Amino acid sequence: MSQLQRIAIAPSQFQQGQILLTKEQQHYLGRVLRLREGDRFIAMDGKGKWWLAQLAGEQAQVLEALLVETELPVSITLMVALPKGNGFDEVVRCCTELGVTCIAPVLSDRTLLHPSLQKLERWRRIAAEAAEQSERSFVPTILEPVTFNTGLSFANSQQYICVARGEFPHLKDCLQHKGQRTNDIGQERIVIATGPEGGWTTQEIENAIAFGFQPVSLGRRILRAVTAPVVALSLITAACEV
Amino acid sequence: MSQLQRIAIAPSQFQQGQILLTKEQQHYLGRVLRLREGDRFIAMDGKGKWWLAQLAGEQAQVLEALLVETELPVSITLMVALPKGNGFDEVVRCCTELGVTCIAPVLSDRTLLHPSLQKLERWRRIAAEAAEQSERSFVPTILEPVTFNTGLSFANSQQYICVARGEFPHLKDCLQHKGQRTNDIGQERIVIATGPEGGWTTQEIENAIAFGFQPVSLGRRILRAVTAPVVALSLITAACEV
Structure with missing residues (x-):
């Protein structure tokens, strides 16, 4: 059971045993995932091919090809406002089962909880x-x-923010259209953000839109902060399953 | 309007423009919600009717009928093998949020739990x-x-049974094809069955198929008995949302 970080690459980035990293990927590996020179990670081409790779400057050395059958051909990051209580345990558990790649807990304007380091260790244990x-x-x-x-600022590629009230398109329709138009849903990194109890503030939604997030609906009923991530992941993983 | 408190009432409590409140409802409105004489709230009869009402002693005066648009145009029955522990509470809660019409707990060959009448009352309270x-x-x-x-034997119309292992089509593809072929996904009753820990037995799957159930997959990863119903409902409600 590997605990290595994963990134999605385009098939064209794989050349002669090397992966040529984009500026965004370099930033993501170095600043967000905190990998250093020589650290290993997994590169997925969105077509079902996975490689074990080693960071080497602006590129990565491919060490070996990996065979996987239960993983999705796409990288899915869940940005989730921390719910109150122990609700986050269940979010981590369910979204891991569903196939999430990375969970980024965020502190929103309406987040009350500022978790301890013990909590983080606990969530990592639950994920494992x-x-x-x-x-x-x-x-x-x-x-x-x-x-x-x-x-x-971590986000790039396909980015969605779930908003409980408002006349936004349903997430499933955005995923469908994306797939139909470009036929390359699997080649991208998908970032989905779900809010805290009481929802995102107007300011947060505006900021997200400014960063290129598309506001989406998960349906006409109001979901709890702990249910919304599971519903969003259900729709995304179903859309990406090959 | 959306900020008014809501309570669920039985249709029989609505009589000649008045709502006769039970002792529990009077307590809830007065002590829990802190409403006073003349304050307004929303009463829902659970059959699609909502009323704006005004507290008046042991009853409430109906001011006007309200139009609601949060229900799905389709009836969804979840047949779910009872999971162990208190996991079913969360299934009832999440699936209610998602829009389920009816939950039918079933005792399968691998079900250990034989619930008491208190449990049933508890689940009904959670659903409300x-x-x-x-x-x-x-x-x-x-x-x-x-x-x-x-x-x-309750089932008819579109019936699916979720099976964790095996080469069955993904639920989302079955729903899609159904929608495309008949363009009437919203007009039918959908029955979806999800299994216990350890899955359905081969005999149960065969019986279900004999009753006209279509075996479907929820993806390549193995979901817990408490996660599967939420994932299945997420896909069905998204497919049926208008």
């Missing part, structure tokens, strides 16, 4: 257990909690 | 609370637990 139980090949990464605005 | 919180107009029905084979 859930990955094993669900027969996944990889354990999702649980990032240290950051502020919502810091979290926004 | 969750319906209120998610701003639904209907409180889902929770049936008394029956054996799996009895449960199978």
Whole structure:
């Protein structure tokens, strides 16, 4: 059971045993995932091919090809406002089962909880257990909690923010259209953000839109902060399953 | 309007423009919600009717009928093998939020739990609370637990049984094809069955198929008995949302 970080690459980035990293990928590996020169990670081409790679400057050396059958061909990051109580345990457990790649807990304007380091260790343990139980090949990464605005800056590629009230398109329709238009849903990194109890503030939604997030609906009923991530992941993983 | 407090009432409590409040409702409105004489709230009869009402002693004066749009245009019955422990509470809560119409707990070959009548009352209370919180107009029905084979005989119309292992088509593809072919996904009753820890037995799957159930997959990862119903409901409600 590997605990290595994963990134999605385009098939064209793989050349002669090397992966040529984009500026965004270099930033993500170095600043967000905190990998250093020589650290290993997994590169996925979105077509079902996975490689074990080693960071080497602006590129990565491919060490070996990996065979996986229970993982999705896409990288899914869940940005989730920390709910109150122990609700986050269940979010980590369910979203790991569903196939999430990375969970980024964020502190929003309406977040009350500022978790301890023990909590983070606990979530990582839950993710490892859930990955094993669900027969996944990889354990999702649980990032240290950051502020919502810091979290926004991690994102690129397909980015959605779930908003409970308002006339936004349904997430499933956005995923479908994306797939139909470009036929390359699997080649991208998907980032999905779900809010705290009481929802995101107007300011947070505006900031997210400014960062390129598309506001989406999960339906007409109001979901709890702990239910919304599971519903969002259900729709995304179903859309990406090959 | 959306900020008014809501309570669920029985249709029989609505009589000649008045709502006759039970002792529990009077306590809830007065002590818990701190409403006073003349304050307004929303009463939902669980059958799709909502009223704006005004507290007047042991009753409430109905001021006007309200139009609600948070219910799905389709009836969804979840047949779910009872999981161990208190896991079923969360299934009832999440699936109610998502929009389920009816939950039929079934006793399968691998079900250990034989629930008491208190449990059934507890689940019905959870469903009523969750319906209120998610701003639904209907409180889902929770049936008394029956054996799996009895449960199978309730079904008609579109029937799916989720099977964890095996090469079955993904639920989302079945829903899509159905929608495309007949363009009437919203007009039918959908029955979805999810299994216990350890999955359905081969005999149970065969019985279900004999009763016209289509075996479907929820993806390549193994979901817990408490996660599978939420994932299945997420996909169905998204497919049926208008």
